[in-house]
Amino acid sequence: MLYFTLASKAYSRNLQYRGAHMVHNLASAMFGYMYACLWIGIGADHSLGEYGTQGMVSYIAFTQSSLWISGFLTNGLGIPLTVRTGQIALDLMRPVHLFTHLMAREWGQIAYQFVYKSIPIYLLFSIVFSLQWPSEASTLLFAALGLAGASYLSICMNYIIGATAMWTTESSWLHWGNHAMMNLLAGFFIPLEWLPDWLERIAWLSPYPFLLYVPTRIYLGYENGSLLWGTLLWCVLMTLICLAITQVLRRKVEVQGG
Amino acid sequence: MKTTSWFTLYKMLIQTSIRSRMQYKFNFIIASVLAALIQISEFLMVALVLHKFGAIKGWSLHEIGYLFAIMTLSKTLYRTFGNEVHHLEKYLVGGELDQLLTRPMPVLLALLPQNFRIMVGEVLQGGFILCWSLAGMMHSGQIGWTAIPFSLLVILTGAIILFSIGLATATLGFWTTRIEELQTITEDAARTAAQYPLTLYPKWMSGILLTVIPVGFVNYVPSLYLLRGELGAWVLIAVAAVAILSLAASLRFWKFGITKYQSTGS
Numbered sequence: 089m090l091y092f093t094l095a096s097k098a099y100s101r102n103l104q105y106r107g108a109h110m111v112h113n114l115a116s117a118m119f120g121y122m123y124a125c126l127w128i129g130i131g132a133d134h135s136l137g138e139y140g141t142q143g144m145v146s147y148i149a150f151t152q153s154s155l156w157i158s159g160f161l162t163n164g165l166g167i168p169l170t171v172r173t174g175q176i177a178l179d180l181m182r183p184v185h186l187f188t189h190l191m192a193r194e195w196g197q198i199a200y201q202f203v204y205k206s207i208p209i210y211l212l213f214s215i216v217f218s219l220q221w222p223s224e225a226s227t228l229l230f231a232a233l234g235l236a237g238a239s240y241l242s243i244c245m246n247y248i249i250g251a252t253a254m255w256t257t258e259s260s261w262l263h264w265g266n267h268a269m270m271n272l273l274a275g276f277f278i279p280l281e282w283l284p285d286w287l288e289r290i291a292w293l294s295p296y297p298f299l300l301y302v303p304t305r306i307y308l309g310y311e312n313g314s315l316l317w318g319t320l321l322w323c324v325l326m327t328l329i330c331l332a333i334t335q336v337l338r339r340k341v342e343v344q345g346g
Numbered sequence: 347m348k349t350t351s352w353f354t355l356y357k358m359l360i361q362t363s364i365r366s367r368m369q370y371k372f373n374f375i376i377a378s379v380l381a382a383l384i385q386i387s388e389f390l391m392v393a394l395v396l397h398k399f400g401a402i403k404g405w406s407l408h409e410i411g412y413l414f415a416i417m418t419l420s421k422t423l424y425r426t427f428g429n430e431v432h433h434l435e436k437y438l439v440g441g442e443l444d445q446l447l448t449r450p451m452p453v454l455l456a457l458l459p460q461n462f463r464i465m466v467g468e469v470l471q472g473g474f475i476l477c478w479s480l481a482g483m484m485h486s487g488q489i490g491w492t493a494i495p496f497s498l499l500v501i502l503t504g505a506i507i508l509f510s511i512g513l514a515t516a517t518l519g520f521w522t523t524r525i526e527e528l529q530t531i532t533e534d535a536a537r538t539a540a541q542y543p544l545t546l547y548p549k550w551m552s553g554i555l556l557t558v559i560p561v562g563f564v565n566y567v568p569s570l571y572l573l574r575g576e577l578g579a580w581v582l583i584a585v586a587a588v589a590i591l592s593l594a595a596s597l598r599f600w601k602f603g604i605t606k607y608q609s610t611g612s
C-alpha cells in the first residue's frame with residue numbers, strides 16, 4: 089500500500105505539468121519524425137532487409153515512444169540530488185528499503201510518462217505514418233512484458249548510477265555515458281543486426297538490447313516471446329547488484345549537504 | 347561609456363567566470379571528455395548506418411560529417427559566449443534578472459558573461475570530425491584548400507544564427523516565463539534536424555528550417571556551395587546576410603521583450 093501511495097503521488101505530481109509536457113511531446117515527436125525521414129531517405133536507394141522502409145518507420149516510431157518508459161527516467165532516481173542536500177541520510181533511516189522506496193516512486197513517474205508521453209507520441213506517429221497495429225493479443229502481451237522488463241532494468245541502472253553519487257561528486261557523467269550506450273547498443277536508431285559484428289556481440293553481452301530492441305522486435309512481430317528470458321535474467325542480475333550496492337552504501341554515508 | 351570600455355568590462359567579467367569554473371578542475375576535465383564521447387556516439391549512430399548503406403540521398407559520410415561538425419562547432423561558439431541566453435528561464439523564474447536590470451549596463455552584456463562556458467569536449471569532437479571530413483574530401487579532390495577558411499567563416503555566421511534563434515526563443519520567456527520546452531523545439535530539435543541534408547525532409551519541414559527557424563543556413567546552405575559546387579559564391583554572402591538580419595531582428599525583439607518583463611521573484 090505504501091509503495092502504491094508513493095507511486096501514485098509521483099504520478100499526480102506530474103499531472104501539474106501536463107501542458108508543458110505536451111509541448112515537449114511535440115519536440116520528442118519531431119525527433120522521431122526526423123529519424124524516420126532519415127530511414128525513408130536511405131530506403132529510397134537501398135532495400136532495408138526484412139523491415140523494408142515502412143518497417144523501419146514503424147521501428148523508429150516504437151523506439152522513440154518507448155524511450156519515455158525505458159530511457160528517460162529520473163537521473164540516478166534522484167539520489168545525486170539527495171546526496172547533495174543531505175536528504176539521503178534521512179532516506180536511509182526510513183523503515184523502507186531505499187531501493188524499493190525509490191523504485192516505487194519511479195514506477196509512478198513511468199506510469200505517467202507512459203500515459204502522457206509514450207501513448208500520445210505513438211498515436212501521433214500512427215496517424216502521420218499510417219502505422220499498423222499488431223493483430224494478435226499475444227504479441228501485445230509479450231511486448232508489454234518486454235517493456236515492463238525494460239522499465240525495471242532502467243530503474244536498476246539508474247539506481248546504480250545514482251548510488252555512485254555517494255562516492256563521487258560526478259555521477260552525472262555515468263548518466264550521460266549511459267545515454268551514449270543507449271544510442272549505440274540498445275538499437276534505438278539502428279537495429280542491432282546492422283551493427284558491425286564485434287559491436288553487435290558486445291551489445292548482446294550488455295543489458296542494453298533489452299531496453300529497446302527486444303520489445304520493439306516483439307511488438308513488430310519479428311520475434312516471439314523467447315527473448316524475454318534474457319530480460320528476466322538481466323532483471324534478476326540487476327536486482328542482486330542493486331541490493332548489494334544498498335548494503336555497501338548503508339555502511340558508510342557521506343553527505344555533501346550543508 | 348565608450349565601446350572600448352564596454353569591451354574591457356566584458357573581458358573582465360568573462361575572466362571572473364572562467365576563474366570560478368576552474369575551481370573544480372577534475373569535474374571540468376571529466377565533463378569535457380564525456381561531452382566529447384557522447385557527441386561522438388551520436389555521430390557514430392549515423393556513421394554506422396552510412397557504413398552499412400553508403401550515401402544517404404547522395405550525401406557521403408564525409409559530407410554528412412561536415413554538416414554535423416559545422417553545426418557542433420557553431421553551437422559550441424554560441425554556447426561558449428551566450429550560454430546564459432539559453433538558460434534565461436532560470437533568471438526569469440528565480441527573479442535573478444532583477445539584479446541584472448539594476449546594473450548600469452545593457453542587460454544582455456551583464457547576462458552573457460555570467461557563466462562563460464569552456465566547451466573543450468565539443469571543440470574536440472567537432473574539430474576532429476571537421477578535420478577528418480575536410481581531409482577526406484580534399485584527398486578525393488572534391489574540395490580545395492579554400493574550403494578551410496570558408497568553413498571557419500561559416501562556423502562564425504552559424505554561431506550568430508544560432509545565437510539569434512536562442513535569443514528570440516528566450517525573449518518569448520518575457521511573456522511565458524517557461525521556455526525550456528519551446529527551446530527543445532527551436533534549438534535542440536531544429537539543430538539536430540539540420541545535422542542531416544535538408545532534402546531528406548518533406549518540403550514543409552525544410553521550408554521551416556530555412557525560414558522560421560533558419561538553422562539550414564548554419565551548415566546546409568553553405569555546404570551546397572562549398573562541398574558540392576551548387577548555386578554559386580553568392581551563397582556565402584547570402585548566409586552572412588541571413589546571420590546579420592537574424593541578429594538584428596532578435597536584438598530588436600529582445601529590446602521590445604524586456605519592456606514587458608514582470609518580476610516573478612520572491
